[in-house]
Amino acid sequence: MGDQYEWWRGSVTYQIYPRSFQDSNGDGIGDLNGITERLRYLADLGVDAIWLSPIFTSPMADMGYDVANYTDIDPTFGTLADFDRMIARAHELGLKVIIDQVLSHSSAQHSFFQESRKSRDNPKSDWYVWADPKADGSPPNNWLSVFGGPAWQWETRRKQYYFHNFLVEQPDFNFHNPDVQDWLLSTMKFWLDRGVDGFRLDTVNFYFHDKLLRDDPADFRRKAVPEWNPYWMKYHLFSKNQPENLVFLERMRALLDQYHARAMVGEMGEAHHAIRMMGEYTTGKRLHKCYSFEMLGDAFNAAHFRNQIEDFFTGAPGGWPTWAFSNHDVVRHVSRWARHGLSQDALAKQAAALLLSLQGSICLYQGEELGQTETDLEYHELTDPQGLRFWPENKGRDGCRTPMVWDGHTPYGGFSTGKPWLPIKAPQAARHAGGQLDQPDSVLEFYRRMLKLRRENESLRTGPTQFFDTSEPVLAFTRGGEVLCVFNLSPHPHSVRLEGVGVVSLNEATEHHGDVLKLHPNGFALMQIVGTPNVTDVREPVIV
CATH class of the missing domain: 3.20.20.80 (Glycosidases)
Incomplete structure (x- = not known):
């Protein structure tokens, strides 16, 4: 492993x-x-x-x-x-x-924030992000909260805003301290x-x-x-x-x-x-x-x-x-x-x-x-x-x-x-x-x-990836030069032509006919590589 x-x-x-x-x-x-x-x-x-x-x-x-x-x-x-x-x-x-x-x-209920919000000169006063209002009383800038509204909340005891990227109840620490x-x-x-x-x-x-x-x-x-x-x-x-x-x-x-x-x-x-x-x-x-x-x-x-x-x-x-x-x-x-x-x-x-x-x-x-x-x-x-x-x-x-x-x-x-x-x-x-x-x-x-x-295949865990230039919706790549992975990312069948592969390690909704792999809807296969691998598109016949 x-x-x-x-x-x-x-x-x-x-x-x-x-x-x-x-x-x-x-x-x-x-x-x-x-x-x-x-x-x-x-x-x-x-x-x-x-x-x-x-x-x-x-x-x-x-x-x-x-x-x-x-x-x-x-x-x-x-x-x-x-x-x-x-x-x-x-x-x-x-x-x-x-x-x-x-x-x-x-949390705003953390003891450090409860102390910080009391005044501008207590031991934890600079542990959170505080800023003065603009001259018109509005927040110091235009930053927004992930949960909606401004990212600044007024604290009347300090007469300052504190910064919260998320909820008002989640004040940001001042990492510059x-x-x-x-x-x-x-x-x-x-x-x-x-x-x-x-x-x-x-x-x-x-x-x-x-x-x-x-x-x-x-x-x-x-x-x-x-x-x-x-x-x-x-x-x-x-x-x-x-x-x-x-x-x-x-x-x-x-x-x-x-x-x-x-x-x-x-x-x-x-x-x-x-x-x-x-x-x-x-x-x-x-x-x-x-x-x-x-x-x-x-x-x-x-x-x-x-x-x-x-x-x-x-x-x-x-x-x-x-x-x-x-x-x-x-x-x-x-x-x-x-x-x-x-x-x-x-x-x-x-x-x-x-x-x-x-x-x-x-x-x-x-x-x-x-x-x-x-x-x-x-x-x-x-x-x-x-x-x-x-x-x-x-x-x-x-x-x-x-x-x-x-x-x-x-x-x-x-x-x-x-x-x-x-x-x-x-x-x-x-x-x-x-x-x-x-x-x-x-x-x-x-x-x-x-x-x-x-877990049992180091190539799948850590091996490098090499992709093939297949057309949508087929995704094909090798891992570690030992495993070929082919996926049909659609609810419709598609086929590809394969070279250099051997035993199928795991597959679902596929048919292998000679060198052609038919991938049924959402079909995929992981195969061992035994030669020089290649994957190319096979044009599906037009049904009239």
Whole structure:
């Protein structure tokens, strides 16, 4: 499996949304003890690591991404002792554990912010981003919040505004203060000493702001028609993406390098040059790997996937990406890409084979291995501030956060004995783990086979990629000069002519006739290379 010190290179991480994975005490909210109960399932699935979305003390204004205590567990999820037991069990099963670190901002209920907001001369007065109003009383610049409205909130005691990239309840730390950097690094050290194997860094490009507080310009690529969220109408040159970020990442890396085999993956939240920035953030002694939202959107075509891989490794040959198709912030990909699939199962299997064939590290989101779909929620069922603010144009993120369904024959899907915090609806209940386990044609069993193939084949984990110039919707490439991967990214049949291939390692919805591979809707094949490989288009006959 390669260098154990660099276990993260080519690894597969399974993202757990703790509120929705497994409830052990019947309160309808998932917890650490529930996660511990289900670790065997994940080990058997064949992933290398788990990533836990935030579990720290929080008022839950943004479901844990507003941290009030960085070195304790929120009672909703359990205790530090529960966390220690979970870590021990995961390591016993050979699973690495990565935890979310929300460093760019804290909860407004954090004791440091409560002190900072009281006056301009207290010990924490410069720990957050404060600015005087303009002469007319308006905010200091035009920066916007991701969750709508200005990114500045008035504090009458200081007679100043504070900066919040996200909710009003999530004030941004002032990273230009070295004491803030030192303290945040100490909180990371706390968890490293407790045995975590690394961190997922939330909004890793948001840490520093422009000290001159210059206005963000309009995004030159946008049309005049307003977006559902005006935040995306700006080009965020000054409110984030500052060069000082890179220096701080090097400090973080130096901390992790003091420990054995630890790793960091950063979330790149950026609409401009995200692939280039992923490369910058992972080149040299910075992040081990980074991901953006480039494969978490609507695009589903051969050129798009090829461009992301080639652009990254051309721009940053020494960097390392992470790729994902779903996570807790976007519509699940089986629903998002539904028009490209003959059926939900066919699309789910093809997406699994494609994602797990890509060069880089991989992140799977809980339920993805079941072919899980987006839950259609009504407004009164929402908890997510994004959905509550932008409904109905954007329904928020609750639809991908509904509970994991373990047993479709029990009242709450085997997730809890009590009413879940978000509802489990019939389409999701139908895709339960118990109904797919040991069923050869199920999405779950396909994931297990594909994960095993990737784990046992170093070319699929770390080998370089070479693409062939096939026409849409066919995507074809080799990995490590040993494996040929061919995908028909459409609900219609297509054929290609193959050279230099031998045994088929894994395939779905294909027929091999001599040197012609017929790819049925969403068909794909992974084959061993035995000569000089080549893939060319075969023109389909016109049916009159």
